[in-house]
Amino acid sequence: QKEVEQNSGPLSVPEGAIASLNCTYSDRVSQSFFWYRQYSGKSPELIMSIYSNGDKEDGRFTAQLNKASQYVSLLIRDSQPSDSATYLCAVGTIGGYQKVTFGTGTKLQVIP
């Protein structure tokens, strides 16, 4: 059983701070890694994809991947109240029935 683990939170940060969201995964052959944002009552929205070790930046978002430690993280700089949502980590592999496995999500609250 492939597993993706996230702290359920809530993670509370003040407006303007850096929010750090973490995710670990169990399948060593995982090849693709995604972060989704899900507002309450809405569907998951893809915000970042990362495939190689290291950092990938997109605006205020930075995804970090360490395959040796089986760890992926999402940093949100200058957090805004509009960033308040649940963030889902997802891990993909090629082969097997579970192409992409989702974590249960971390709830982020940005306090004005």
Add this chain to the structure above:
Amino acid sequence: DAGITQSPRYKITETGRQVTLMCHQTWSHSYMFWYRQDLGHGLRLIYYSAAADITDKGEVPDGYVVSRSKTENFPLTLESATRSQTSVYFCASSVGEGSEQYFGPGTRLTVT
């Protein structure tokens, strides 16, 4: 460009009735997926399809049936609805194995 749509958005049905949830995508993505999302469980894969006429079971397939006669459509049928199938159902699509998935807006199903 509508992307991926689901219908109905809300449905209330009675135990024992057959219900079909529709999913339509305009991207010509090969892969399509059905998930259910429940508190405490996150997203759980019900069925997926790699192409027209190719479908396979996910993590929680019991009580559900799918078909995919056309690339763009992937209906999910609950043959005899049970209260345990009360959930939010998301359809998603992706271009390939282990790739980014894009979600529809969801269907909130209540079985009374």
